[in-house]
Amino acid sequence: DTEVTQTPKHLVMGMTNKKSLKCEQHMGHRAMYWYKQKAKKPPELMFVYSYEKLSINESVPSRFSPECPNSSLLNLHLHALQPEDSALYLCASSRGADQPQHFGDGTRLSIL
Amino acid sequence: GNSVTQMEGPVTLSEEAFLTINCTYTATGYPSLFWYVQYPGEGLQLLLKATKADDKGSNKGFEATYRKETTSFHLEKGSVQVSDSAVYFCALCYVTGGGNKLTFGTGTQLKVEL
Numbered sequence: 001d002t003e004v005t006q007t008p009k010h011l012v013m014g015m016t017n018k019k020s021l022k023c024e025q026h027m028g029h030r031a032m033y034w035y036k037q038k039a040k041k042p043p044e045l046m047f048v049y050s051y052e053k054l055s056i057n058e059s060v061p062s063r064f065s066p067e068c069p070n071s072s073l074l075n076l077h078l079h080a081l082q083p084e085d086s087a088l089y090l091c092a093s094s095r096g097a098d099q100p101q102h103f104g105d106g107t108r109l110s111i112l
Numbered sequence: 113g114n115s116v117t118q119m120e121g122p123v124t125l126s127e128e129a130f131l132t133i134n135c136t137y138t139a140t141g142y143p144s145l146f147w148y149v150q151y152p153g154e155g156l157q158l159l160l161k162a163t164k165a166d167d168k169g170s171n172k173g174f175e176a177t178y179r180k181e182t183t184s185f186h187l188e189k190g191s192v193q194v195s196d197s198a199v200y201f202c203a204l205c206y207v208t209g210g211g212n213k214l215t216f217g218t219g220t221q222l223k224v225e226l
Contacts, residue, residue: 031210031211031212041218042219050209051210055209090155092156094212097208098144106154
C-alpha cells in the first residue's frame with residue numbers, strides 16, 4: 001500500500017478536454033512533486049512545490065497547470081493535451097528537502 | 113552536470129542466483145544516493161539509501177555501498193526470488209528549491225525465473 005494516493009488510476013481524454021489529476025498525502029510532508037514517465041524510461045520531473053508554493057517548474061508546457069490548495073493536496077490541471085502527453089503521471093512527496101521522496105502509483109493518461 | 117549510468121537490461125536470473133546491478137555517477141558536491149524499485153503497474157518504491165561516502169544502505173536483502181573513490185553505488189542481493197522481478201532505478205539526489213531533485217539512471221529490468 002502506498003501512502004501517496006493518486007486519482008484517477010486511468011484517464012482517457014480527447015485533445016480538447018479539460019481534466020484534473022489529484023494527489024493526496026497525509027504524512028505531513030512539506031514538499032510535493034509531479035513527474036511524467038514514458039514507457040521503459042525513468043520519471044522526468046515536472047514541478048516541485050515546497051510549503052504549498054511552486055518552487056521548480058522544469059519548463060513544462062502551459063497546457064499542464066499545477067495547483068497546491070493545501071499541504072496535503074496537489075492537483076495537475078490538463079487542457080488541450082497532445083497525443084505525446086500520453087504517459088504515467090506520478091506524484092511524490094518528501095518530509096523535507098533532505099528526505100527521500102515517496103511515490104504514488106500514478107495516473108495512466110491516454111490522449112486520443 | 114550530474115548523471116547516473118546503469119547497466120543495460122534486461123537482466124535474467126534463475127531463482128536463488130546472486131544479483132549485481134552496476135550504477136556509477138557523475139556529480140559535484142556530495143549528493144545522496146538511492147535505489148528505487150518499480151513493480152509492474154505501480155509507482156516507484158524507495159529500496160535503500162546512502163547519504164555519505166562509505167555508507168551502506170540495506171533493505172529486504174538488498175545492499176549498496178556509497179563508494180566515492182569509484183563513484184559507484186552497485187546494488188547486490190545474495191539470493192533473488194521471482195518476486196524481485198521489477199525495474200530498478202539508481203538515483204542521485206540534491207537538495208534544491210525547497211525540495212530535492214532526483215537524477216535517475218535509465219533503469220534496469222530484472223527478470224527472475226524458476
